[in-house]
Each structure stands twice: as structure tokens, then as C-alpha cells.
Amino acid sequence: MTKQRRTTEKKPGVRTVAAATGLSVATVSRVLNGSTLVREETRAQVIASMRELDYAPNAAARALATRRTRTIAAVIPTLSHSIFARFLNAVELALAERGYALVIATTDGDPQQEMVRVGEVLNMGAEGLILSGATHPPELLRLIEQRGLPTVCTSIHDPRYVLPTIGYDNAALGREALRYLIGLGHRRVAVVHGPLENNDRTVLRLKGVKRGAGKDCVLDLVETSLDSEGGALSTRRLLEGPERPTAILCLSDVLALGVLFEARRSGFSVPADLSIMGFDDLDWAAVCEPPLTTLRLPTARMGRCTADALVDYLDNDSELPHVKLKAALVERASTAKANGPRQ
Amino acid sequence: MTKQRRTTEKKPGVRTVAAATGLSVATVSRVLNGSTLVREETRAQVIASMRELDYAPNAAARALATRRTRTIAAVIPTLSHSIFARFLNAVELALAERGYALVIATTDGDPQQEMVRVGEVLNMGAEGLILSGATHPPELLRLIEQRGLPTVCTSIHDPRYVLPTIGYDNAALGREALRYLIGLGHRRVAVVHGPLENNDRTVLRLKGVKRGAGKDCVLDLVETSLDSEGGALSTRRLLEGPERPTAILCLSDVLALGVLFEARRSGFSVPADLSIMGFDDLDWAAVCEPPLTTLRLPTARMGRCTADALVDYLDNDSELPHVKLKAALVERASTAKANGPRQ
DNA sequence: TACTGAAATGTAACCGGTTACACAAACAAA
DNA sequence: TTTGTTTGTGTAACCGGTTACATTTCAGTA
Numbered sequence: 001m002t003k004q005r006r007t008t009e010k011k012p013g014v015r016t017v018a019a020a021t022g023l024s025v026a027t028v029s030r031v032l033n034g035s036t037l038v039r040e041e042t043r044a045q046v047i048a049s050m051r052e053l054d055y056a057p058n059a060a061a062r063a064l065a066t067r068r069t070r071t072i073a074a075v076i077p078t079l080s081h082s083i084f085a086r087f088l089n090a091v092e093l094a095l096a097e098r099g100y101a102l103v104i105a106t107t108d109g110d111p112q113q114e115m116v117r118v119g120e121v122l123n124m125g126a127e128g129l130i131l132s133g134a135t136h137p138p139e140l141l142r143l144i145e146q147r148g149l150p151t152v153c154t155s156i157h158d159p160r161y162v163l164p165t166i167g168y169d170n171a172a173l174g175r176e177a178l179r180y181l182i183g184l185g186h187r188r189v190a191v192v193h194g195p196l197e198n199n200d201r202t203v204l205r206l207k208g209v210k211r212g213a214g215k216d217c218v219l220d221l222v223e224t225s226l227d228s229e230g231g232a233l234s235t236r237r238l239l240e241g242p243e244r245p246t247a248i249l250c251l252s253d254v255l256a257l258g259v260l261f262e263a264r265r266s267g268f269s270v271p272a273d274l275s276i277m278g279f280d281d282l283d284w285a286a287v288c289e290p291p292l293t294t295l296r297l298p299t300a301r302m303g304r305c306t307a308d309a310l311v312d313y314l315d316n317d318s319e320l321p322h323v324k325l326k327a328a329l330v331e332r333a334s335t336a337k338a339n340g341p342r343q
Numbered sequence: 344m345t346k347q348r349r350t351t352e353k354k355p356g357v358r359t360v361a362a363a364t365g366l367s368v369a370t371v372s373r374v375l376n377g378s379t380l381v382r383e384e385t386r387a388q389v390i391a392s393m394r395e396l397d398y399a400p401n402a403a404a405r406a407l408a409t410r411r412t413r414t415i416a417a418v419i420p421t422l423s424h425s426i427f428a429r430f431l432n433a434v435e436l437a438l439a440e441r442g443y444a445l446v447i448a449t450t451d452g453d454p455q456q457e458m459v460r461v462g463e464v465l466n467m468g469a470e471g472l473i474l475s476g477a478t479h480p481p482e483l484l485r486l487i488e489q490r491g492l493p494t495v496c497t498s499i500h501d502p503r504y505v506l507p508t509i510g511y512d513n514a515a516l517g518r519e520a521l522r523y524l525i526g527l528g529h530r531r532v533a534v535v536h537g538p539l540e541n542n543d544r545t546v547l548r549l550k551g552v553k554r555g556a557g558k559d560c561v562l563d564l565v566e567t568s569l570d571s572e573g574g575a576l577s578t579r580r581l582l583e584g585p586e587r588p589t590a591i592l593c594l595s596d597v598l599a600l601g602v603l604f605e606a607r608r609s610g611f612s613v614p615a616d617l618s619i620m621g622f623d624d625l626d627w628a629a630v631c632e633p634p635l636t637t638l639r640l641p642t643a644r645m646g647r648c649t650a651d652a653l654v655d656y657l658d659n660d661s662e663l664p665h666v667k668l669k670a671a672l673v674e675r676a677s678t679a680k681a682n683g684p685r686q
Numbered sequence: 687t688a689c690t691g692a693a694a695t696g697t698a699a700c701c702g703g704t705t706a707c708a709c710a711a712a713c714a715a716a
Numbered sequence: 717t718t719t720g721t722t723t724g725t726g727t728a729a730c731c732g733g734t735t736a737c738a739t740t741t742c743a744g745t746a
Binding site: 054056057058059060061063064067069070071078079080082084085086088089092093096101102103104105106117120121122123124125146147227228229231232254257258261262264265283284286287288289 | 399406407412421425427439466468490570571572
């Protein structure tokens with residue numbers, strides 16, 4: 001493959017351009033940065049020379065001199081879950097608009113890894129950090145504090161946390177979801193959720209659900225893998241059991257998808273026999289059959305908000321805010337009044 | 344929020360550490376790079392001093408001196424489609440293992456944007472580039488060529504393309520999918536696909552499908568938005584029409600999901616009344632009802648392969664290969680023999 | 687003891703931009 | 717004409733690491 005490295009002549013730099021134009025490096029640099037203190041004529045000349053020489057500025061040199069990299073790092077559990085992917089998509093969009101680059105590192109949810117990866121992105125020169133959740137190893141917090149690294153924790157809102165958080169109130173939403181089902185008359189609800197370990201968002205949602213249950217409702221808690229298969233497997237077990245729930249609340253839409261399919265497979269009609277509710281509002285949720293009642297999380301807004309917060313801090317040194325984003329319960333056809341056979 | 348910037352004392356550098364230990368910068372640098380030419384005792388002393396001073400190396404300076412950034416950029420249409428997200432997840436994993444960082448830029452499928460974003464990541468110092476597809480503006484190709492930038496085009500395999508490609512043979516797979524349906528006796532097949540503009544993968548798949556049809560099969564081609572809603576809308580139209588297809592081939596699983604739901608909604612039984620086939624094998628495909636027959640694309644393998652190719656080029660200067668990855672038709676329950684009422 | 691080569695350390699010149707400060711030219715005001 | 721201001725450009729010292737090459741240290745050997 002056309003390997004192109006001309007080992008002979010090395011890349012032109014500002015000094016090369018300066019020499020070629022008979023101007024000084026300062027002027028060349030000024031052109032590079034769009035300074036107003038260059039005569040139009042001179043500017044044109046410099047630009048022409050740059051094009052001529054195939055000049056390309058060196059990012060590292062610039063970063064060294066300005067002490068700025070214009071790079072933000074996101075250290076998150078995974079890209080494989082669309083909720084993170086959608087979030088980062090929005091982050092990237094907003095950062096790009098404002099002239100920042102996004103580097104991504106994944107941890108698979110492991111705090112140990114998180115620590116390591118943050119170290120790596122710092123060594124790469126990231127100026128800002130995006131984390132997921134508000135549970136982080138103390139050594140990580142120390143590192144962030146020590147370096148004065150602007151950081152925001154996402155997918156969660158907790159004004160009392162050491163670091164700024166931008167997200168929603170997971171516990172309140174969990175509670176709201178369950179109260180909605182209770183309001184429909186459901187008295188026995190299964191709650192299907194992903195692993196609790198190293199996932200404070202899920203823990204909080206579950207806590208909220210439990211609080212919402214009170215004495216009005218019996219809960220069957222099922223922890224499973226965070227994918228559709230997990231949802232399907234849990235459902236099979238639940239529907240075979242002696243005390244069937246009248247509703248299944250999924251703490252994530254991917255689980256709900258599996259639940260939905262498995263319910264159908266088992267011959268249950270949704271929502272007549274079984275109400276199903278999700279969490280996220282992924283894009284198929286409005287389209288599935290029946291359309292899924294779910295909590296719409298403002299993933300994209302969260303992404304933009306996070307990016308803006310960091311850039312505002314870096315560019316306009318405003319403070320990093322705690323932001324609470326509103327989520328909405330979207331009522332669709334997968335939930336209905338419990339038909340009260342046993343009440 | 345605890346803004347920490349001590350404007351007074353500035354950050355320690357190698358020289359600070361050197362002074363503190365009474366050693367020279369060279370030795371400090373050697374410790375930093377794990378050189379074997381430092382006495383154990385000395386090394387320990389330096390490390391202690393670094394810890395003491397909260398020393399953190401400066402990435403830009405290092406990059407400037409070594410002319411290496413150990414950064415790879417991926418410039419892709421979006422992160423919102425799980426197929427890209429899963430791919431990049433694998434890329435990130437593999438890159439991290441080998442000490443490289445991943446920066447991501449999205450283009451929303453716009454070639455113009457692609458050009459711009461590549462320029463940006465280059466100015467950021469990316470040493471390698473990952474693109475999607477094998478259709479790129481000539482100016483972009485020139486830029487890549489001119490800078491000698493190692494680049495791989497993914498999701499596609501085309502040994503004749505200027506740039507190395509790592510992916511599968513989209514046309515052959517499209518053909519294979521349709522031949523499978525024809526083999527089941529389907530003679531009228533609807534093909535639902537996302538936008539063709541700026542998406543050569545879809546174009547190729549479609550081309551393969553058409554070739555596969557020959558005279559054995561009538562095709563109804565439907566272009567729609569690349570999401571479940573698109574799948575659902577297309578299906579409604581198809582099933583209302585006078586000449587109903589006996590099978591729907593979706594050139595992407597997200598479409599198939601919408602199709603599946605809409606078919607159910609319209610009261611069609613899958614696969615008895617209608618066979619449905621997808622493309623990708625997303626994680627719910629094995630779990631849905633009925634489980635989806637689809638072409639499994641080796642997304643994760645492609646990610647690892649891409650990362651390895653670039654790193655091998657950069658670290659061991661091996662050539663960038665063209666790689667053809669095998670995909671597999673996974674036969675599940677959403678497809679069945681056509682019941683031949685009209686033949 | 688003197689000699690030799692390997693191991694450990696030091697010196698200083700890079701890498702390629704930015705920018706404070708100095709300086710010259712042009713022009714206005716006095 | 718002199719002085720002051722604005723505008724455009726140049727000089728050279730940074731930024732904070734790396735590394736070629738020089739130098740010292742030290743063990744092993746003749």
C-alpha cells in the first residue's frame with residue numbers, strides 16, 4: 001500500500017514557512033491563529049506559502065506552548081449499550097461545535113479499570129473528564145482533586161456529591177414508575193434489573209422502587225444480565241412461578257424488549273394479562289407491539305449539557321454546575337389496569 | 344465547586360524533580376520511560392520524589408519530543424447506531440490494550456463533514472485513521488495520501504480500493520440473504536433498507552440482493568429511515584398493498600425489529616404468513632419472538648482487527664492489509680418455506 | 687597498579703509552535 | 717518639526733519533555 005513516507009525531506013514548520021516568505025515566525029504564527037495584526041496582503045502571502053509547502057501545524061507543539069489541548073475524555077463503562085452510545089453521540093456533537101475533541105475510554109464497569117483509564121487519558125492531556133455515576137474509588141477522587149481536573153459525573157443527580165453531577169434523579173424516577181403501576185391497580189410487580197454491582201444508577205432506581213412500594217405492593221426482584229436475553233430469561237422464570245406478577249417493571253428498556261418477547265412467546269397477552277414497563281425510551285419503544293410505557297431519559301440533552309458545562313468551565317471559566325434533568329413518564333399501550341382476579 | 348487552581352506555584356516538571364533529587368533531567372526522563380540504565384536505588388529515589396511533588400508528565404511535551412501521540416481517530420457517521428457503537432467498543436478495547444487512545448468524531452454521514460472532521464483530528468495529532476465505507480471525497484483521499492496517514496476503511500471489503508479496507512463483502516452477503524429466501528420458495532420479496540445516499544454499504548448490499556434475484560424473484564424495494572420506525576412504516580405500506588410479498592428482507596436489524604412488530608400489529612403471523620430476515624445480528628435477535636434469521640456481521644472482530652492493523656503498522660511497521668471477514672447466515676425461526684398459494 | 691569495558695549519570699541541543707517585548711513605519715495631533 | 721499613537725513585524729525566550737553524546741564510576745583483569 002502506497003507507503004508515502006518521504007524519509008528524506010522532513011516536514012515543514014513555521015520556520016520553513018517564515019524562511020520561504022521572508023517573514024518571521026511570529027507573523028506566520030499570527031496568521032495561523034487568525035490574529036488581526038497582520039496586513040491582509042501578508043496574510044495571503046503566508047497562506048499561499050503554507051499551501052505551497054503542504055504545511056501542517058503540529059498539535060503537540062501548539063499544546064505545549066499554549067498549555068491547552070482542547071480535549072475532553074469520557075471514561076464510561078461501555079459503548080455497547082445504546083444508552084451510553086447515544087449520550088456520547090450528543091457529547092461529541094456539542095464538543096465538536098465548540099472546537100473540542102472527545103477521547104473515549106471504557107472500563108466495563110470496573111472501578112479499578114476506571115482509575116487506570118482516567119490516568120491514561122490524563123497522560124494523554126485531557127483537560128476535562130466525563131464519568132458515569134457518582135460512585136468512584138477515593139484514589140480517583142484524590143487524583144481529580146489534586147490535579148484540579150474539571151470533571152462531571154453523569155446519568156445521576158446528587159447535589160451532595162463531591163463532584164458536579166449532571167443527570168436525573170434515579171430514585172425518584174424508580175419510585176414514580178412503580179407508583180404509576182400501583183395506580184393502575186397492580187399489587188404484585190416484578191422488577192427486572194441489571195447487575196447492581198458497580199452500578200449506582202440501577203441501585204438508586206431500585207431503591208426508589210422499593211420506597212414506592214410501601215405496603216401497597218409486593219415486589220419480586222430479579223437481577224439479570226443487562227440485555228434482552230436477561231429480560232427474556234427472567235420473564236420465563238417469573239411466568240412459570242406460582243405467584244405471577246401482574247406487571248413487570250424493567251429498569252432498562254433492553255430488558256423490557258426481552259420481557260416483551262418472552263411474554264408473547266409464553267402466550268401472555270400484553271397488557272391484558274401482563275403490563276410491561278421500561279426505562280430509557282429507546283427508539284423502538286414507540287414502535288413495538290404494544291408500544292412500551294417507559295420513562296424517557298433525556299440522554300441527548302444530558303450529553304449536550306455535560307459538554308457545555310465543561311467547555312464553559314474551560315473557556316469562560318464559569319463554575320461546573322449540578323444539573324437535574326427532568327425525565328418523563330411516557331404512557332403507552334404496554335401497561336393497563338390490573339384485572340383484579342384476586343382482589 | 345472546590346476550584347483548585349493554585350495560580351501561585353506552577354506544576355513541577357522533570358527539571359523540578361531533577362533539582363529535588365540532585366540528579367539530572369536525563370535520569371529523571373529515563374525513570375519515566377523505564378530505561379534499564381538506572382540503578383534501582385536511583386530509580387526509587389526519583390519515583391519517591393515524583394510522588395512527593397505530585398509530578399505528572401506533560402503529554403504535549405512528550406509528544407513533541409518523540410513525535411508520537413499514540414492516538415487513533417475514528418471518523419464515523421454516528422454513535423447512535425449500535426452497529427457502530429459495538430464496533431468502536433471493540434476498537435477501543437484493542438487500542439487500550441496496546442497503549443493507544445481513541446478519539447471519535449461523527450459526521451452524520453455527510454462527506455463534507457467527514458472532510459472537516461478528519462482535518463480536525465489530524466490537527467489534534469492523530470497518528471492513524473479509521474473511516475467507514477469506501478466512498479470518500481477525493482480531497483480527503485489527497486489529504487490522507489499527502490500526509491501519509493495510515494487509514495483503514497471499515498465495514499466493507501474491496502481489495503481494489505485505494506485505501507486498505509477491513510470488512511465483509513456486502514454485496515455477496517446481500518445476495519446470499521436473498522438466495523436463502525428464494526431457496527425457501529419466496530418469489531416476491533420486499534427489501535427494506537435505509538437511505539442509500541452516502542452509504543455505500545447499503546448500496547452494495549442492495550446491489551447484491553438485486554443480482555441474487557435474477558428472474559427467480561420479484562423485489563419490492565423500500566427505502567426508509569434507518570430505525571425501527573422506518574421498518575414499521577414500510578411494513579404497514581407493504582402489507583396493505585395489493586401484491587403482498589411473502590418475505591421481507593431488512594438490510595439492517597433495527598429495521599427488522601420494526602417490521603416484526605408491525606407484522607404482528609397487522610395480524611400477520613411470522614413466519615407462517617410472512618418471513619422476516621435481518622442483517623447484523625444485534626443482541627436481541629436471538630431472543631425475539633420469533634427469533635430472527637439474520638446475517639451475523641463480525642462487528643467486534645472487525646473492531647479488533649482494525650485496531651491491530653493500525654497499531655501493527657505504527658509500532659512494527661507492517662503493511663496495512665485488506666481483510667475480508669466472514670459473516671454467517673444465522674437461520675432462526677422468523678423465516679420459513681413460502682406457503683405457495685399463488686403458484 | 688594500571689587498564690578496559692560496561693554501567694550509570696550529566697550536558698545541552700533538540701522537537702515546533704507561541705508570545706512578551708522591542709522596534710520600525712505610518713500617520714495624526716500639536 | 718516634534719511628539720504620540722497605532723499598526724505591522726521581528727527577536728528570542730519560553731513550553732516540558734527526549735536523547736545523542738560526553739563523562740564519570742566501578743568492577744574485573746592483566
